[in-house]
Amino acid sequence: MVSTKAIGWLMIGLILGFFMMGSTVSMVEQSVISVESGIVRINPTGAAGSALVVYHPGVTTFNRDVTYAFAGGLAETGWRCDVTTASPVAPTDLAVFDLLVLVTPTYFNEPARSIAEYVGFLGDLGGLPVELVVTAGTDSRVSSMQLEALIHDANGSVLSILELWQSAPNEAFDGVTDPIEIARRAGSSIDLP
Numbered sequence: 001m002v003s004t005k006a007i008g009w010l011m012i013g014l015i016l017g018f019f020m021m022g023s024t025v026s027m028v029e030q031s032v033i034s035v036e037s038g039i040v041r042i043n044p045t046g047a048a049g050s051a052l053v054v055y056h057p058g059v060t061t062f063n064r065d066v067t068y069a070f071a072g073g074l075a076e077t078g079w080r081c082d083v084t085t086a087s088p089v090a091p092t093d094l095a096v097f098d099l100l101v102l103v104t105p106t107y108f109n110e111p112a113r114s115i116a117e118y119v120g121f122l123g124d125l126g127g128l129p130v131e132l133v134v135t136a137g138t139d140s141r142v143s144s145m146q147l148e149a150l151i152h153d154a155n156g157s158v159l160s161i162l163e164l165w166q167s168a169p170n171e172a173f174d175g176v177t178d179p180i181e182i183a184r185r186a187g188s189s190i191d192l193p
């Protein structure tokens, strides 16, 4: 005979399982969708150069925070930055830009699908300098290599790859290990050849 208490626990387990499955599905969904957004212009009068910064927003605020810190660093050193999310409405005519910055999370060891698709929309980059910022929980190696290969195939010139981790200690950059501060300093260190 099953007690009422046991049935109660079973019901609680089923309800919790249902909600946990729902949130897992939602996280996976957010890793594959592309999010449309407008362009945020930072430092409109910047004369050092013009950068387009394209990112995948992801599940947490980490990629957005990293993106705006990097763009802030660029702006500090005189760059004008247009920041937007990777989607079919993001700019694809890059003739007016001196630099493309791509910021992607790692999902299942790959760059976000929206970023890979966006690179596909661009066609021949004609040697445009591209800075890659690849975030991950703990391991961004494979996704970094994949994104680098996509840029090479599109005839872009990878300046460097900044890898930042949300759940593991980051390698010190200029003596700092906070990933957001690293992103800002890396942005302010961009020097085109």
Ligand SMILES: Cc1cc2nc3c(=O)[nH]c(=O)nc-3n(C[C@H](O)[C@H](O)[C@H](O)COP(=O)(O)O)c2cc1C
Residues within 6 Å of the ligand: 027, 028, 031, 057, 058, 059, 060, 061, 062, 063, 105, 106, 107, 108, 109, 110, 135, 136, 137, 138, 139, 140, 165, 166
């Ligand atoms: C569906 C999903 C898959 C992920 N896969 C990986 C992975 O393969 N390797 C890793 O180090 N981190 C992985 N992460 C962690 C994210 O790359 C990390 O949290 C990233 O810095 C920020 O992305 P987020 O805001 O979408 O979580 C994954 C996260 C999600 C939501």
